[in-house]
Amino acid sequence: xxxxxxxxxxxxxxxxxxxxxxxxxxxxxxxxxxxxxxxxxxxxxxxxxxxxxxxxxxxxxxxxxxxxxxxxxxxxxxxxxxxxxxxxxxxxxxxxxxxxxxxxxxxxxxxxxxxxxxxxxxxxxxxxxxxxxxxxxxxxxxxxxxxxxxxxxxxxxxxxxxxxxx
Numbered sequence: 824x825x826x827x828x829x830x831x832x833x834x835x836x837x838x839x840x841x842x843x844x845x846x847x848x849x850x851x852x853x854x855x856x857x858x859x860x861x862x863x864x865x866x867x868x869x870x871x872x873x874x875x876x877x878x879x880x881x882x883x884x885x886x887x888x889x890x891x892x893x894x895x896x897x898x899x900x901x902x903x904x905x906x907x908x909x910x911x912x913x914x915x916x917x918x919x920x921x922x923x924x925x926x927x928x929x930x931x932x933x934x935x936x937x938x939x940x941x942x943x944x945x946x947x948x949x950x951x952x953x954x955x956x957x958x959x960x961x962x963x964x965x966x967x968x969x970x971x972x973x974x975x976x977x978x979x980x981x982x983x984x985x986x987x988x989x
Contacts, residue, residue, distance in 0.1 A: 904932035912942025
């Protein structure tokens with residue numbers, strides 16, 4: 824059996840560090856901030872960052888993202904990105920939770936990562952090829968959630984398991 828964490832909270836800081844590097848690599852020229860944000864609601868972080876007006880639909884909703892990224896572009900435009908972390912094998916409920924967050928918040932990037940592996944999502948996404956379940960957006964711009972196993976020995980996602988493939 825693979826090594827795993829005792830508590831989900833143990834995943835947040837390594838994921839935050841990986842996420843900062845990932846966002847810096849993928850959003851060149853932008854100011855990147857990442858937070859272990861599991862303990863407070865998303866709207867509090869957005870208010871502190873001065874971008875709550877861009878995400879006013881989150882006010883009063885009890886959305887608690889595990890790891891939050893804020894991508895600041897030129898001219899004050901900011902985008903958010905996030906990771907939902909699990910220490911148990913992934914399932915459709917986990918995907919549904921992230922999908923709802925994505926529909927409400929419209930992040931630039933959204934990851935569902937588990938240190939215990941893909942679980943039943945492996946069959947849904949890889950065997951049944953239901954990648955369409957990862958789509959979210961407002962109709963003008965469709966994005967995909969990204970799902971993968973988190974490799975705790977490397978403090979990185981296991982790119983062999985990433986769905987959809989980049």
